[in-house]
Amino acid sequence: MKRMKTRHASAAGPAPPGASAAEARRPSRELGLFDSTMIVIGTMIGSGIFIVPAAMSRTVGGPGWLLLAWLLTGLLTVTAALSYGELASILPGAGGMYLYLREAYSPLWGFLYGWTLFTVIQTGTIASVAVAFARFLGVLARSVSESRYLLAPIHISSRYALTLSSAQLAAIAVILLLTGANALGLKYGKAVQNLFTVAKIGSLLALVVLGLTVGWSREAVRDNLASLWTRPPASAGAPASALGILVVLCIAQAGSLFSADSWHDVTFAAEEVEDPRRTLPWALVIGVGVVILLYLAANVAYLAALPYAQMQQAPHDRVATAVLERIFPAWGGQAMALLIMISTFGCINSLVLAGPRVYFAMARDGLFFPAAARLNRARVPGWSLGIQALWSSLLVLLTTYSPATGYGNLYSDLLDYIVSAALIFYILTVAALWALRRKLPGAPPIYRTPGYPFVPAVYLLGAGAIVLCLVRYRPANTWPGLALVLSGLPVYWLIRRSAGPRRNS
Numbered sequence: 001m002k003r004m005k006t007r008h009a010s011a012a013g014p015a016p017p018g019a020s021a022a023e024a025r026r027p028s029r030e031l032g033l034f035d036s037t038m039i040v041i042g043t044m045i046g047s048g049i050f051i052v053p054a055a056m057s058r059t060v061g062g063p064g065w066l067l068l069a070w071l072l073t074g075l076l077t078v079t080a081a082l083s084y085g086e087l088a089s090i091l092p093g094a095g096g097m098y099l100y101l102r103e104a105y106s107p108l109w110g111f112l113y114g115w116t117l118f119t120v121i122q123t124g125t126i127a128s129v130a131v132a133f134a135r136f137l138g139v140l141a142r143s144v145s146e147s148r149y150l151l152a153p154i155h156i157s158s159r160y161a162l163t164l165s166s167a168q169l170a171a172i173a174v175i176l177l178l179t180g181a182n183a184l185g186l187k188y189g190k191a192v193q194n195l196f197t198v199a200k201i202g203s204l205l206a207l208v209v210l211g212l213t214v215g216w217s218r219e220a221v222r223d224n225l226a227s228l229w230t231r232p233p234a235s236a237g238a239p240a241s242a243l244g245i246l247v248v249l250c251i252a253q254a255g256s257l258f259s260a261d262s263w264h265d266v267t268f269a270a271e272e273v274e275d276p277r278r279t280l281p282w283a284l285v286i287g288v289g290v291v292i293l294l295y296l297a298a299n300v301a302y303l304a305a306l307p308y309a310q311m312q313q314a315p316h317d318r319v320a321t322a323v324l325e326r327i328f329p330a331w332g333g334q335a336m337a338l339l340i341m342i343s344t345f346g347c348i349n350s351l352v353l354a355g356p357r358v359y360f361a362m363a364r365d366g367l368f369f370p371a372a373a374r375l376n377r378a379r380v381p382g383w384s385l386g387i388q389a390l391w392s393s394l395l396v397l398l399t400t401y402s403p404a405t406g407y408g409n410l411y412s413d414l415l416d417y418i419v420s421a422a423l424i425f426y427i428l429t430v431a432a433l434w435a436l437r438r439k440l441p442g443a444p445p446i447y448r449t450p451g452y453p454f455v456p457a458v459y460l461l462g463a464g465a466i467v468l469c470l471v472r473y474r475p476a477n478t479w480p481g482l483a484l485v486l487s488g489l490p491v492y493w494l495i496r497r498s499a500g501p502r503r504n505s
Helices: 033-044 048-060 063-090 097-104 107-140 166-183 186-212 218-226 242-259 263-272 276-305 308-312 319-327 332-364 382-397 410-439 454-473 479-486 488-502
Strands: 149-155 160-165 398-402 406-409
Touching (some): 033 186, 033 263, 033 276, 033 332, 048 276, 048 308, 048 319, 048 332, 063 242, 063 263, 063 276, 063 410, 063 454, 097 107, 097 263, 097 410, 107 166, 107 382, 107 406, 107 410, 107 479, 107 488, 149 398, 160 166, 166 382, 186 276, 186 319, 218 276, 218 308, 242 410, 263 276, 263 332, 276 308, 308 319, 319 332, 382 398, 382 410, 398 410, 406 410, 410 454, 410 479, 479 488
Antiparallel strands (some): 149 160, 160 398
């Protein structure tokens, strides 16, 4: 514990009026239980639940398998959240997974997670959700389009280019706007978060109610019940057996787990949470529980309104749009676009708010740019917010190119690559619960994981099976992500070498 206590010195900007120099070096605790729960929900609900079920439905076979896949996602996410609650109670410092991995194993593991978070996981997700916001803005404002270029594409190589379309410009504008709001202080960031998260919860609930009432189709329900347990298509690549179905369900988790990801981001800001040992476990459990119930209800509503074949063939995978257009043919598409814009705007804000707290914690340990350890006048990591916005914007501008398909989004490929690597970090973090119970026996947490050790073991077995299936059946999307994580090794070595012998483990 001594090492932990000596790692909180940080440079800070000028103190706000009335604050002491010591206070100016520390983040302010302004996040209560409601605020923290809104961050959990806000980071989880973006655009995925409105789109991902279409791709999953083509992978898993019948509607029953689709619902089972989402139930598996719910089980894994809830067991992970229950386990993370204890980790947050043991180590209520800034950084979340970075801190847990650092203390349970070594600074190297914490750095590799932080490196991957900055290069792809957080910044790539911000870029992805920002472009999703811009795409649906284009439904309402036709001038916003990914094919409407403001500058001609600049090819870096035969496969990669820099592009600037009106949609990309809108995405970058949203990133900068929300970065600026969060740089003004936590009270502004949480105000945006609370407002838009409440709005998206209400919107998603309205979609569910409409799908189960006005949109209810006896024909769709009859057809879906008749094909409830249709086996997955052979194109899924799994063996034609009971084991093959399990493999397909694991492969499908790449979509559903991504849609339910980032629930733990609130732990990044633990030093800004009131009574974090009590607040964070409750925020994780309540937030994850609410989202998983909403996701299951949304899929049931889709199946109540649409025959499975229509769900599989929804244009651009926009299942939710297809449901609303069926109910309100004249303006359902525009209403859905507005709903997704509200959802993605709140999701971007929560991601923008949370990520810099990890870079802040890493910089205090000498494992990131030193300037990232500084707080601005509003006592938030302003420099970290800025560098995150810069890298996220660059990922928006970088595109892939193929003569056959044209221009695509580089971050989309990176996010596909990183799914299995991110799961490995989750597995290591849940396993850290055992390590930290042994390592810190004198610091019992206020919150204990219910059902320990069974609950974390369920997550480890389930997530481990998914990683193995992705490695075996989706190697093209797995090994590049692992390589990206390992690319942090030379960076870590250079940082430690430049720090010299003055830094211990």
